[in-house]
Amino acid sequence: MLVYHEKLLSRSANTLPLFSSMIVTAYSTLRQDSQPDFPCEILETKSRQNSDLVGHLNSVMGWACDFGKLEMTQTLFAVLQHLERTRNWYQFDVMRDDLDAMTAWGIKTNSIFGMPDRSLRDPKGAVLVDRENDSVDEEARVPHPIDAVERSIANRKLLADRGIDVMEDLPPSIGEDEVILRSADEVGWRTLALFIVAVRAESLASGNPIASEQLRSKSPMSFEALTPSEQAFLENDGPDQQTVVNFAWRYEALYALQWALGLHAELKSPTEICDVPAVAETMVDRSDRELVTETRLRPVDELLDALDLNYQMLWAARQAKTQGRETPAGLDGGVLVERQHALNWLICFAGADWDDVDTPS
Numbered sequence: 001m002l003v004y005h006e007k008l009l010s011r012s013a014n015t016l017p018l019f020s021s022m023i024v025t026a027y028s029t030l031r032q033d034s035q036p037d038f039p040c041e042i043l044e045t046k047s048r049q050n051s052d053l054v055g056h057l058n059s060v061m062g063w064a065c066d067f068g069k070l071e072m073t074q075t076l077f078a079v080l081q082h083l084e085r086t087r088n089w090y091q092f093d094v095m096r097d098d099l100d101a102m103t104a105w106g107i108k109t110n111s112i113f114g115m116p117d118r119s120l121r122d123p124k125g126a127v128l129v130d131r132e133n134d135s136v137d138e139e140a141r142v143p144h145p146i147d148a149v150e151r152s153i154a155n156r157k158l159l160a161d162r163g164i165d166v167m168e169d170l171p172p173s174i175g176e177d178e179v180i181l182r183s184a185d186e187v188g189w190r191t192l193a194l195f196i197v198a199v200r201a202e203s204l205a206s207g208n209p210i211a212s213e214q215l216r217s218k219s220p221m222s223f224e225a226l227t228p229s230e231q232a233f234l235e236n237d238g239p240d241q242q243t244v245v246n247f248a249w250r251y252e253a254l255y256a257l258q259w260a261l262g263l264h265a266e267l268k269s270p271t272e273i274c275d276v277p278a279v280a281e282t283m284v285d286r287s288d289r290e291l292v293t294e295t296r297l298r299p300v301d302e303l304l305d306a307l308d309l310n311y312q313m314l315w316a317a318r319q320a321k322t323q324g325r326e327t328p329a330g331l332d333g334g335v336l337v338e339r340q341h342a343l344n345w346l347i348c349f350a351g352a353d354w355d356d357v358d359t360p361s
Helices: 003-010 051-064 074-085 096-108 146-161 184-205 212-218 220-224 228-235 241-248 250-260 276-284 288-293 300-322 333-346
Strands: 021-028 041-047 088-095 111-114 127-129
Touching: 021 096, 041 051, 051 074, 051 088, 074 127, 088 096, 096 111, 146 300, 184 212, 184 220, 184 228, 184 241, 184 250, 184 276, 184 288, 212 220, 212 228, 220 288, 228 241, 241 250, 250 276, 250 300, 250 333, 300 333
Parallel strands: none
Antiparallel strands: 021 088, 021 111, 041 088
16 A cells, blocks of 8 residues: 555655654544554653643644644644644654554554654645645545544534535544543533522523522532632622623523433524523422432433534534624524533533633634
């Protein structure tokens, strides 16, 4: 097959040094540690448990985009997402004759490679980032696990049947072998906090504010789960209107997490706000302790299906807004953002705490 040899030799503007072997760095997004299974000398390996790996990845991401100075292309954005999701890092010395075996391993482990010429390449050797020569191979593709690709294709077809068009090049969301989910009890704690701030916001919006101490007496466990921004909101006797609105929207995030815990049969179409009384009743009908200790997450494939579908709908809604069009099929952008916030938190997106979760699309 000689995939990698052909790629290296075809780039006359950027040919790697003609040594018999080379030191390569691999960035794998899979949770499982999959040591190189091809002939090479493994020099060093790191996982997310190594405190210095995150710093290294941040440095590489900064270098790849020239610390925010480069134009953000689809390929560059995909590279940055891959580096952010990297779970295992390998550095090894490999002979040129074994580069195609390295390709097969790279595909299997969903890796991109850092090469001696300081380029970042996809598993087949196509250049994704080349800061030295400012060139990228048109055919270069950041890899994704097959289940993530198939999920993305299926959801895109489902949305097309509903009149919602999503570009084919939109990167898939995370795969089952990549994802690290929050625990069910952590999600349960999060629902308690979201409910208490949403109730407080609703009471303020209606002109009949419920005092924070009254809420604490009803649900002391909720106050143990508050984030700094939620704590500040509850302690503020006179928050501004936009802050109140923002926290009232948390009913949507709460609904998504309730669904993730199996407390609703389905996650309804995001064309209108959730049934707030039903969401509230779901909380009131269960003790705080029960929500934390007795709930269970849905199967991971169901969660990732919902994540990817919402991600694609959010892209379509934002694209329509950017182009000055009505959102397709009546999608509600506010609902989509809150659901994405909840689901991104659930999958530990970018390792962010609740207050810092981003919802890029």
